[in-house]
Amino acid sequence: MASPLLFLVLIVVAPAAVLLLALSFLVRPRPVKIPVKGRHVFITGGSSGIGLALAKRAAREGARVSILARSLSKLEDARDMIRVATGVEVAIYSSDVRDGAAVQKAVDAAGPIDVLICNHGVIVPQEMETQSIEDIKFMVDVNLMGTFHLIRAALPGMKRGGGPRSISLMSSQAGQVGIYGYTAYSASKFALRGLGEALQQEVINDDIHVSLIFPPDTETPGFVQESKIRPEVTSKIAGSSVGMKADDVAERTLNGIKSGSFIVPCNFDGLMLAIATCGLSPQRSYLMAFCEVTCAGLLRFVALCFQWGWYATIEKCSARKK
Numbered sequence: 001m002a003s004p005l006l007f008l009v010l011i012v013v014a015p016a017a018v019l020l021l022a023l024s025f026l027v028r029p030r031p032v033k034i035p036v037k038g039r040h041v042f043i044t045g046g047s048s049g050i051g052l053a054l055a056k057r058a059a060r061e062g063a064r065v066s067i068l069a070r071s072l073s074k075l076e077d078a079r080d081m082i083r084v085a086t087g088v089e090v091a092i093y094s095s096d097v098r099d100g101a102a103v104q105k106a107v108d109a110a111g112p113i114d115v116l117i118c119n120h121g122v123i124v125p126q127e128m129e130t131q132s133i134e135d136i137k138f139m140v141d142v143n144l145m146g147t148f149h150l151i152r153a154a155l156p157g158m159k160r161g162g163g164p165r166s167i168s169l170m171s172s173q174a175g176q177v178g179i180y181g182y183t184a185y186s187a188s189k190f191a192l193r194g195l196g197e198a199l200q201q202e203v204i205n206d207d208i209h210v211s212l213i214f215p216p217d218t219e220t221p222g223f224v225q226e227s228k229i230r231p232e233v234t235s236k237i238a239g240s241s242v243g244m245k246a247d248d249v250a251e252r253t254l255n256g257i258k259s260g261s262f263i264v265p266c267n268f269d270g271l272m273l274a275i276a277t278c279g280l281s282p283q284r285s286y287l288m289a290f291c292e293v294t295c296a297g298l299l300r301f302v303a304l305c306f307q308w309g310w311y312a313t314i315e316k317c318s319a320r321k322k
């Protein structure tokens with residue numbers, strides 16, 4: 001009578017328990033908690049959208065907050081908005097992340113950083129064949145080179161010790177899977193993952209922990225602009241993942257940073273995408289590692305179903321154009 005139960009234990013539960021135990025010893029780097037309260041959080045692109053929501057949240061949680069962007073008037077408006085919402089006065093720095101010297105000056109003026117959030121980003125969605133090389137360079141320079149400038153400027157100050165610190169990079173779900181109309185944008189966002197994986201190995205001994213954030217379409221001023229010019233196919237494919245509000249992305253982001261997660265998905269589709277594209281990324285959570293090991297095959301199948309749908313959409317749209 002007890003034999004089906006015994007069978008279940010032997011075939012499923014026991015191997016799962018052994019795997020979980022093995023993974024709890026195996027995961028590296030080790031789990032870490034990164035506090036935000038009373039610490040210096042530096043957010044680029046903090047004057048709008050996700051960055052502004054992040055700045056508000058960090059201020060509310062008792063951090064000292066600095067924000068950097070180009071437009072001084074937008075920065076001042078953001079500072080006023082955050083003061084009204086939280087009673088906290090944030091420091092503002094007007095620089096272009098493409099200008100390494102200007103970034104260095106701002107970072108020096110702000111003082112040693114505990115949590116660096118490279119959130120700035122630009123997008124011009126368009127098919128590569130018609131996109132100008134200036135627009136392509138624009139996205140790579142801001143999204144990728146700007147991030148290099150920031151990390152290089154902030155690292156010496158961050159290595160001074162005083163508890164675990166974080167470097168977080170705002171990628172996109174389009175940095176996990178290439179999307180029609182996003183050749184340059186996807187390239188710049190995929191690049192952040194390579195940067196982050198390599199950087200984590202270089203800074204682990206300094207108690208610095210890298211996080212990569214992968215949001216879906218998010219309601220922001222930037223997204224409103226993007227939506228006006230984005231190809232129809234791009235909108236359809238991006239619609240495969242449920243859109244979010246900036247504040248909800250900010251909440252996921254800050255929680256991901258605080259829990260020291262390397263990969264930070266923002267919604268359920270993002271979680272599936274993270275498991276399907278886990279590759280050789282570091283993983284601190286043995287539970288997530290367990291999901292990756294056990295679900296990879298099935299999620300590959302799900303991913304192929306999505307690709308099937310996307311190629312059908314592309315065919316339909318191009319047939320209509322002709």
Ligand SMILES: NC(=O)C1=CN([C@@H]2O[C@H](COP(=O)(O)OP(=O)(O)OC[C@H]3O[C@@H](n4cnc5c(N)ncnc54)[C@H](OP(=O)(O)O)[C@@H]3O)[C@@H](O)[C@H]2O)C=CC1
Binds near residue numbers: 044047071072214222
């Ligand atoms: N909204 C979305 O659908 C998604 C967004 N993301 C990513 O999230 C991040 C934030 O996006 P979102 O909130 O929509 O963006 P917004 O366009 O609303 O805000 C962008 C911010 O970055 C700043 N910025 C842009 N270029 C530069 C530059 N060269 N130097 C310094 N600061 C700059 C802007 O200020 P200023 O113009 O004054 O410089 C602004 O503060 C980006 O990296 C984006 O790629 C990822 C997935 C989805």
Ligand SMILES: CCCCCCCCCCCCCCCC(=O)[C@@H](N)CO
Binds near residue numbers: 173215217222237270
């Ligand atoms: C295996 C399971 C797969 C699960 C579903 C996969 C869905 C992928 C959708 C990708 C959407 C990309 C949106 C990018 C938004 C962005 O970065 C711009 N809006 C920036 O402004």
